[in-house]
Amino acid sequence: MKIDFLTLFPEMFEVLNHSIMKRAQDKGIVQFNAVNFRDYAGNKHHQVDDYPYGGGQGMVLKPEPIFNALDALDKTDKTRIILMCPQGKPFTQKVAESLAEESHLVFICGHYEGYDERIREHLVTDELSIGDYVLTGGELAAITMTDAIVRLIPESIKEESHKDDSFSTGLLEHPQYTRPADFNGMKVPDVLVSGNHKNIEKWRHEMRLKRTYERRPDLLETYPLTDSDYKYIES
Numbered sequence: 001m002k003i004d005f006l007t008l009f010p011e012m013f014e015v016l017n018h019s020i021m022k023r024a025q026d027k028g029i030v031q032f033n034a035v036n037f038r039d040y041a042g043n044k045h046h047q048v049d050d051y052p053y054g055g056g057q058g059m060v061l062k063p064e065p066i067f068n069a070l071d072a073l074d075k076t077d078k079t080r081i082i083l084m085c086p087q088g089k090p091f092t093q094k095v096a097e098s099l100a101e102e103s104h105l106v107f108i109c110g111h112y113e114g115y116d117e118r119i120r121e122h123l124v125t126d127e128l129s130i131g132d133y134v135l136t137g138g139e140l141a142a143i144t145m146t147d148a149i150v151r152l153i154p155e156s157i158k159e160e161s162h163k164d165d166s167f168s169t170g171l172l173e174h175p176q177y178t179r180p181a182d183f184n185g186m187k188v189p190d191v192l193v194s195g196n197h198k199n200i201e202k203w204r205h206e207m208r209l210k211r212t213y214e215r216r217p218d219l220l221e222t223y224p225l226t227d228s229d230y231k232y233i234e235s
């Protein structure tokens with residue numbers, strides 16, 4: 001997979017040169033490329049923003065730098081061109097799973113009050129938001145999405161590692177414990193040290209349901225609850 005970032009702050013993407021994102025690059029699973037779209041402003045002062053027509057607060061990103069920077073990229077008709085903005089569709093694990101199957105993504109990261117609407121209308125294939133809050137720019141959102149997407153590409157991490165992830169199953173993840181079995185009197189639940197795998201899976205499923213019911217009941221609206229599931233969330 002190739003991921004291009006159109007940004008005014010290419011250095012911010014240095015964080016992707018660590019840990020699993022670095023390993024994914026080293027293994028050739030993904031290639032990152034941060035492009036400063038100021039280099040494509042096409043005017044003497046490299047101006048990338050301007051006052052809004054009709055007046056109002058803040059500046060608006062001009063269309064030329066984004067159109068020109070995108071023109072210079074090697075694209076296919078399958079390239080997904082994704083605009084980072086708080087008005088976008090919510091970025092979820094499902095969206096991450098679907099983007100992990102693509103071969104080329106371009107993230108457009110703005111740093112101003114808004115984008116000239118022609119960017120939205122004529123360039124982008126998707127508009128995505130990481131949550132209902134406003135960041136100073138799209139870079140941290142693009143980095144967050146990249147991390148969530150790239151870890152799902154086969155061979156990035158072991159597939160079993162994300163099979164039980166919160167959200168992948170439609171439920172939050174069950175509690176985890178490691179050694180020691182007794183830490184200063186705080187004990188690991190007996191079932192987990194019993195070696196009975198059927199009971200362990202039953203307990204984990206119960207915990208996933210209870211945790212989801214307590215913390216994110218909204219997720220249960222779309223989860224296919226069975227008759228026996230109800231007894232764990234009604235008590």
Ligand code: ADE
Binds near residue numbers: 085086129132
């Ligand atoms: N840019 C500013 N805020 C954002 C958000 N919540 N998601 C994506 N991009 C953004």
